[in-house]
Amino acid sequence: MSRFIFFTGGVVSSLGKGIAAASLGRLLKSRGISVSIQKLDPYINTDAGTMNPYQHGEVFVTEDGAETDLDLGHYERFIDENLTRLHNVTTGQIYGAVIEQERRGAYLGGTVQVIPHITNEIKDRIKQVALQSQAEVCIIEVGGTVGDIESLPFLEAIRQFRHDVGDDHVMYVHLTLVPHLGAPDELKTKPTQHSVRELRAIGITPDAIICRAEYPLTQDIKEKIALFCDVKRSAVVQSRDAQSIYQVPLNLEAEGLAEAVCQKFNLGDRPLDLDEWRSMVRRIARPKERVRIALVGKYVELKDAYISINEALGHAAVAHHAAVDIVRIDSETLEERGVELLTGVSGILVAPGFGARGIKGKLLAIRHARENRIPFLGICYGMQLACVEFARNVCGLENAHTTEVEPETPHPVIDFMENQRNLKVMGGTMRLGAYPCSLEPGSLAHRTYGQLEISERHRHRFEFNNAYREIFERKGLRFSGHYRAAGLVEIIELPSHPWFLGTQAHPEFKSRPTRPAPLYAGFVEAALAHARTAASDTGLAHERTA
Numbered sequence: 001m002s003r004f005i006f007f008t009g010g011v012v013s014s015l016g017k018g019i020a021a022a023s024l025g026r027l028l029k030s031r032g033i034s035v036s037i038q039k040l041d042p043y044i045n046t047d048a049g050t051m052n053p054y055q056h057g058e059v060f061v062t063e064d065g066a067e068t069d070l071d072l073g074h075y076e077r078f079i080d081e082n083l084t085r086l087h088n089v090t091t092g093q094i095y096g097a098v099i100e101q102e103r104r105g106a107y108l109g110g111t112v113q114v115i116p117h118i119t120n121e122i123k124d125r126i127k128q129v130a131l132q133s134q135a136e137v138c139i140i141e142v143g144g145t146v147g148d149i150e151s152l153p154f155l156e157a158i159r160q161f162r163h164d165v166g167d168d169h170v171m172y173v174h175l176t177l178v179p180h181l182g183a184p185d186e187l188k189t190k191p192t193q194h195s196v197r198e199l200r201a202i203g204i205t206p207d208a209i210i211c212r213a214e215y216p217l218t219q220d221i222k223e224k225i226a227l228f229c230d231v232k233r234s235a236v237v238q239s240r241d242a243q244s245i246y247q248v249p250l251n252l253e254a255e256g257l258a259e260a261v262c263q264k265f266n267l268g269d270r271p272l273d274l275d276e277w278r279s280m281v282r283r284i285a286r287p288k289e290r291v292r293i294a295l296v297g298k299y300v301e302l303k304d305a306y307i308s309i310n311e312a313l314g315h316a317a318v319a320h321h322a323a324v325d326i327v328r329i330d331s332e333t334l335e336e337r338g339v340e341l342l343t344g345v346s347g348i349l350v351a352p353g354f355g356a357r358g359i360k361g362k363l364l365a366i367r368h369a370r371e372n373r374i375p376f377l378g379i380c381y382g383m384q385l386a387c388v389e390f391a392r393n394v395c396g397l398e399n400a401h402t403t404e405v406e407p408e409t410p411h412p413v414i415d416f417m418e419n420q421r422n423l424k425v426m427g428g429t430m431r432l433g434a435y436p437c438s439l440e441p442g443s444l445a446h447r448t449y450g451q452l453e454i455s456e457r458h459r460h461r462f463e464f465n466n467a468y469r470e471i472f473e474r475k476g477l478r479f480s481g482h483y484r485a486a487g488l489v490e491i492i493e494l495p496s497h498p499w500f501l502g503t504q505a506h507p508e509f510k511s512r513p514t515r516p517a518p519l520y521a522g523f524v525e526a527a528l529a530h531a532r533t534a535a536s537d538t539g540l541a542h543e544r545t546a
């Protein structure tokens with residue numbers, strides 16, 4: 001039977017609970033222990049799919065097409081396993097399921113209540129992950145902060161869980177903040193004590209405490225926390241602010257977190273192999289080259305809006321012993337101030353998106369990349385707008401557009417699929433999840449992937465309109481990837497350009513720190529080459545003027 005580790009957070013939000021949980025997952029996996037991770041989100045939305053990035057950062061998409069919390073992205077990247085829709089549970093799903101059963105008559109005669117009906121439904125979903133994944137250890141992160149009204153049913157469910165499966169199969173890990181006060185120059189443990197007290201009032205006693213702190217925790221402080229919170233001294237660990245999130249597992253390993261888990265679960269002494277991970281982290285810290293890449297989007301000021309894209313660029317750079325300096329360019333600002341904002345970048349990535357806001361800036365960026373032979377990667381909306389730009393400026397199709405923005409355009413080069421046309425339901429109805437794609441032999445896409453049949457994850461409603469295929473091809477655009485079963489264009493490229501490619505999919509969702517997504521790896525490689533030529537050109541120019 002699986003063991004279960006429940007992660008809760010206290011004191012403040014945004015402590016990096018997802019990364020801590022994912023890091024522990026990595027440390028267990030690196031000991032040869034199979035792991036799975038699940039997130040319980042207390043909000044009432046059925047999934048993250050209908051929330052905008054201001055609300056919730058990026059929407060992460062799984063292979064099976066679930067629109068999930070971005071923490072699932074961290075989990076996949078850290079434990080290097082694909083997760084499914086079972087791995088992100090929300091209050092909305094739980095209540096939805098219970099109410100549906102009530103209407104079907106499953107509880108005839110009874111009063112439907114939070115305890116036991118809601119808590120049972122929560123526990124069932126946790127057990128389903130254990131059953132489906134057959135993992136030795138399941139890590140379950142409870143979203144929110146202890147003390148929130150919304151998360152109470154989840155906390156009650158995880159409290160009961162220990163009762164159901166036995167103390168030796170359950171572990172509670174609490175993540176808190178140990179703030180530093182400048183004037184007395186002290187780290188303060190009181191917020192941690194209060195947070196643990198709150199947790200214990202609900203009936204959960206943590207087995208381990210992870211303290212986020214800017215400064216090293218002394219032995220004294222750790223002992224104090226152990227004593228006041230009734231936790232073993234060896235199970236009070238620190239998570240210091242790290243340069244790279246991928247450093248966090250190494251820090252937690254040094255603090256003995258995974259060891260505390262193995263002890264608690266009697267997993268014995270398993271040999272640890274973190275070599276590949278360590279060398280990846282070392283490469284991040286010591287890049288041999290740097291390259292500036294513009295990320296053009298309308299949410300660039302939000303840290304979490306394009307998290308998988310940022311990570312994928314980073315993974316790609318690491319594979320080339322390089323680092324990417326991402327120049328965040330707000331597409332509306334680009335619209336106002338022009339392409340000067342793109343000066344000095346060696347690659348341009350146009351981000352996914354929805355709606356009309358900021359698209360003029362994106363179109364400018366695409367044209368700039370195309371005309372100046374700067375490596376370009378268009379992701380989803382970025383690919384669709386590359387088609388719009390090509391239609392207007394190369395094919396001469398005036399006012400060509402996507403019907404998402406201009407339903408009456410004379411040239412709907414990007415249009416609805418029939419099955420999306422009269423849609424009344426917005427949640428979960430896009431083309432979602434993994435779809436196969438066949439590549440054209442010899443194309444840039446084929447060379448970059450190194451194989452002809454690939455699969456990537458999707459999240460969109462609109463598609464390239466095949467009525468325009470012929471003219472696009474005649475004008476020099478190559479359709480190099482196809483979802484043959486539905487006759488859909490997946491990848492476009494410009495053979496006359498050093499590296500210009502747009503994909504309808506989101507390859508960033510499958511990128512892993514030690515296994516970058518091929519298109520990102522190829523794009524960054526092209527950007528590095530562009531940067532080197534640009535550098536030697538300026539060198540030549542200097543020589544000439546000297």
Ligand code: GLN
Binds near residue numbers: 355379380381
């Ligand atoms: N808005 C576009 C569509 O729905 C693109 C979506 C995206 O970039 N993920 O098709």
